[in-house]
Each structure stands twice: as structure tokens, then as C-alpha cells.
Amino acid sequence: MKTELEEITHPSHRSIQLMVNPNLSDFFFWHFHPEYELVYIEGADGTRHVGRHISRFAGSDLVLIGSYIPHLNFDYGVKTAYQKMVVHLRPDFLRDTGSGTPELAPVRALLDLAAHGLAFGPETRAALGPRIQQLHTLPAFEQFLELLHILKALMDSPDKILLHPEPVKNAFTQKDQDRLRRVYAFIDTHYQRRMELRELAALTHLSEAAFCRYFKRMTRLTFTEFVNHYRIDKAKKLLLRGQNVTEASFACGFESLSYFSRTFK
Known part of the structure; x- marks a missing residue:
């Protein structure tokens, strides 16, 4: 699947677009x-x-992403049943309201913060998640008003987290993103065995040293750190399905039970 600028078509009479349960779990969509x-x-x-932020979420997640910030689809690799709602706001959403509508200042401030990428904690997820899920059931005008209420509540949220300390500038080239897509696909296919650095270097047409620098620049993790996180996540799922620790560790590519135990902690 090609990594690209996504073109989102908005009806001329709407400033927002909703996607109810888009299923992309089998696709790496960066x-x-x-x-x-x-x-x-x-x-x-x-x-x-x-952007450059990578972390895990468990159970649910609520994130606001600013314009042109590259991101991965949140359901990538998810094998369980799930509910997902995606709301897209035009880049000029509320831009022309200006000083004549000071009541909207908190919402404009939230959209400014979105340039950092924002995640929200369990309190906000519990309060607003069901409301976001119901947006698609409302008529257009009521939907717009409810979205404003939700955005205001997000700005007031006590558990919002900046994913980057500075606003994110999309400095990733098309070549960088295509390389990362190939690396992710390779890991997803081969995580159960030893992966040699020379394989990744050949895959990305880089020297081994250049690949290490590239991967750290893109993810802020070393390749080994990233693969360990990935394998641990897979092992947790096997443990929840009833496999014992030894079976889960070797099934996910760990060659030593002691190393798995140290990494798992």
C-alpha cells in the first residue's frame, strides 16, 4: 500500500466529515x-x-491531530473487535470567526495545540467517547453544535497530553515514509525470527549505519528497541489467550527466556 497525501473530500455544505468504523487493521497507512x-x-x-511520537494504548484512545502531521492508522494490526470514529475538520474550520466570536476562543486554542498532537486520558475518554460515537446519528446542525461542545470539553480537559513539546513540522520526505512502510511490513512478517540488520539495510537501500541513523530519526527508537516493543505486544496477546510464558516468548521471536523476562519488565 502506497504512503501518500490523503485527499479527503468534503461536501461543499459541510465543514466536518465523519468516518464510522473504518476498518484498516490489515493495512499500514502512514x-x-x-x-x-x-x-x-x-x-x-x-x-x-x-509524527515522531510512538506509544501504546490499551482499551481505548482519543487523539487530536493537527494539519499535515503524519500518523499511522490507530487500528493497524488490531485483531479484536473494536469501535472507531474518525472526525475530519476542514483546515479553515473556524478560521474566519475572528475576534467577533470570543466564545469560540477556547476551541481555536485547542486547534492551535493540535499542532503538537494531543492525547487524552481515561477521564476524558470515558466522558467524551460515547458522545463522539453518537455524532453520526445527529442532523448536520446539531452535529456541528455537539462537536463544538466536545472540542470545548477537550480544551478544558485536565488529562490532555502534548505528544510533542514543539509543533510538528512535516519534515518526512515521501522516500522516508515509503522506507518506513517497508520496514514496518518486514517486521510484521518476520518478527518471529531473528532479523539481521543487513536485511533492513538492503530493504531500504542504505548502509547498516545509515539505516540505524534513519530509523532512530524517524521513530526515536533504535531498531532493537522498536522490535522488542513489537514482540512484547505480540507476546502479551498470546499470554491472554492462554499460552505459557515460554511458548509466548519463543513464538514472538525471543531466543532467550531470560532476555524476554528482562525486556517484558
Whole structure:
């Protein structure tokens, strides 16, 4: 699947677009677009990869992403049943309201903060998740008003987290993003065995040293750190399905039970 600028088509009479349960779990979709994106996902454990930020979420996640910030689809690799709502806001959403509508200042401030990428804690997810899920059931005008209420509540949230200390500038070239897509696909296919650095270097047409620098620049993790995180996540799922520690560790590519135990902690 090609990594590209996603073009989101908005009806001329709408400033927002909703996507109800888009299922992309089998696809690595590393993409960006000019629209703001509000994502709520429930019933899944997955990877939150926004710009240079990579972390795990468990059970649910609620994230607001600013314009042109590259990000991975939040359901990538999820194998369980889940609910997902994606809200896209035009890049000029509220831009022309100006000083004549000071009541909207908190919402404009939230959209400014979205340039950092924002995640929200369990209190906010519990309060707003169900409301976000119901947006698609409302008529257009009521939907717009409810979204404003949700955005105001997000700005007032006590548990919002900046994913980057500075606003994110999309400095990833198309070549960088295509390389990362190939690396992720390789890891997903081969994580159960030893992966040699020379294989990744050949895959990305880089020297081994250049690949290490590239991967750290893109993810802020070494390749070994990233693979360990990935394998641990897979092992946790096997443990929850009833496999014992030894079976889970070797099934996910760990060659030593002691190393698995140290990494798992």
C-alpha cells in the first residue's frame, strides 16, 4: 500500500466529515492531510504513532491531530473487535470567526495545540467517547453544535497530553515514509525470527549505519528497541489467550527466556 497525501473530500455544505468504523487493521497507512483529525477508538490495544511520537494504548484512545502531521492508522494490526470514529475538520474550520466570536476562543486554542498532537486520558475518554460515537446519528446542525461542545470539553480537559513539546513540522520526505512502510511490513512478517540488520539495510537501500541513523530519526527508537516493543505486544496477546510464558516468548521471536523476562519488565 502506497504512503501518500490523503485527499479527503468534503461536501461543499459541510465543514466536518465523519468516518464510522473504518476498518484498516490489515493495512499500514502512514499518511497525512491538511484536515484536523479527531480519533476515538474503543475495544482495542494498539500503537499510537503520530509524527515522531510512538506509544501504546490499551482499551481505548482519543487523539487530536493537527494539519499535515503524519500518523499511522490507530487500528493497524488490531485483531479484536473494536469501535472507531474518525472526525475530519476542514483546515479553515473556524478560521474566519475572528475576534467577533470570543466564545469560540477556547476551541481555536485547542486547534492551535493540535499542532503538537494531543492525547487524552481515561477521564476524558470515558466522558467524551460515547458522545463522539453518537455524532453520526445527529442532523448536520446539531452535529456541528455537539462537536463544538466536545472540542470545548477537550480544551478544558485536565488529562490532555502534548505528544510533542514543539509543533510538528512535516519534515518526512515521501522516500522516508515509503522506507518506513517497508520496514514496518518486514517486521510484521518476520518478527518471529531473528532479523539481521543487513536485511533492513538492503530493504531500504542504505548502509547498516545509515539505516540505524534513519530509523532512530524517524521513530526515536533504535531498531532493537522498536522490535522488542513489537514482540512484547505480540507476546502479551498470546499470554491472554492462554499460552505459557515460554511458548509466548519463543513464538514472538525471543531466543532467550531470560532476555524476554528482562525486556517484558
